[in-house]
Amino acid sequence: MRIGTLTLDTRVLQSPMAGCTDLAFRLVARPRGMGFAFLEMVSATALVRTNRKTLELMRSLPEDRPLGAQLIGSDPAMMAEASVRVEAMGFELLDLNLGCPAPKMVKGEDGAGAALLTKPERASEIFRAVLRAVRRIPVTVKMRIGFTDASGREALEIARRAQDSGILALCVHGRTRQQGYTGKADYEAIGRVKRAVSIPVFGNGDVYTGEDARRLTEVSGCDAVMIGRGGLGNPWLYREAEAALSGAPRPAPPSWEDRLTALGEHLEHEVRIQGSERALRPMRRVACWYVAGKPGAAEFRRRICAAATIDEMRLLIESLRPSPSQ
Ligand SMILES: Cc1cc2nc3c(=O)[nH]c(=O)nc-3n(C[C@H](O)[C@H](O)[C@H](O)COP(=O)(O)O)c2cc1C
Known part of the structure; x- marks a missing residue:
């Protein structure tokens, strides 16, 4: 167009x-x-x-x-x-x-x-x-x-x-x-x-x-x-x-892991652009977007809002990845 x-x-x-x-x-x-x-x-x-x-x-x-x-x-x-x-x-x-x-x-x-x-x-x-x-x-x-x-x-x-x-x-x-x-x-x-x-x-x-x-x-x-x-x-x-x-077939929907990867990238971009301290507040809101409507979203929201630092957020996001044996 x-x-x-x-x-x-x-x-x-x-x-x-x-x-x-x-x-x-x-x-x-x-x-x-x-x-x-x-x-x-x-x-x-x-x-x-x-x-x-x-x-x-x-x-x-x-x-x-x-x-x-x-x-x-x-x-x-x-x-x-x-x-x-x-x-x-x-x-x-x-x-x-x-x-x-x-x-x-x-x-x-x-x-x-x-x-x-x-x-x-x-x-x-x-x-x-x-x-x-x-x-x-x-x-x-x-x-x-x-x-x-x-x-x-x-x-x-x-x-x-x-x-x-x-x-x-x-x-x-x-x-x-x-x-x-x-x-x-x-x-x-x-x-x-x-x-x-x-x-x-x-x-x-x-x-x-x-x-x-x-x-x-x-x-x-x-x-x-x-x-x-x-x-x-x-x-x-x-x-x-x-x-x-x-009219093409629907692409495969993102997996839970794909969501966490995208969220992790979003966090790292935000930190690079704004710095860790300023990124913390917007990331509380942004993180919830990626899991909205998924099982465990309410608990995730509670924990991400309680995170006091970007490092805590990083750990929380990583802890939600399925372990290799799963
Ligand atoms: C938080 C928020 C911020 C928005 N900011 C703008 C904006 O800066 N400029 C604009 O034209 N529309 C803005 N909008 C309107 C959206 O671009 C869009 O027109 C509206 O949300 C309808 O689309 P949707 O039903 O798919 O969300 C905003 C909407 C929301 C919810």
């Missing part, structure tokens, strides 16, 4: 997720089949001010490509200036966030994220300002189906405006802002957006299996699927979804 200058050789993308899709997450998933990923969203204002934490969120490595960055903000000039920086940093794609439901973004920042769904004129100004500023990389928009209105009417309006401004693809999350992350993603509403535009549409919401990916494309007619929470602790999902979309 072509998106401007970018050729995507996958129909399965990893969605941006704040606090989740960091460099360590991506380094674990790349060799296991993740073809395209996003950084978590970054504030346009923070990037323009060269905020240290924001730059840390944007770290990458050559093996972590292709990679998209995502900006959130509501001021067209600020978004344009931040876009120039994103392009200069070498990302392959820039996405504009029109979906974040967090009150800090929707009520603060002069109405950013999902609030822009209710301000189509402002959204158009942002699209135009960013597209004037960006020279080379494709610009996309990620949005929800509405703010409170689940009919998809708001998304349709934004989608048409985005396309008319020169935005090259859309990602549509099939929930309203009001729903947050609850309820079921509405694949029919994604389909209504898909049919209203001619640019590629990526469908998003509730893809946890290859079968979910197949159903999302079948119901909505979307061109690609974007995986959100399903990718957490499941770096094998991208290949499973690719296989389902192309």
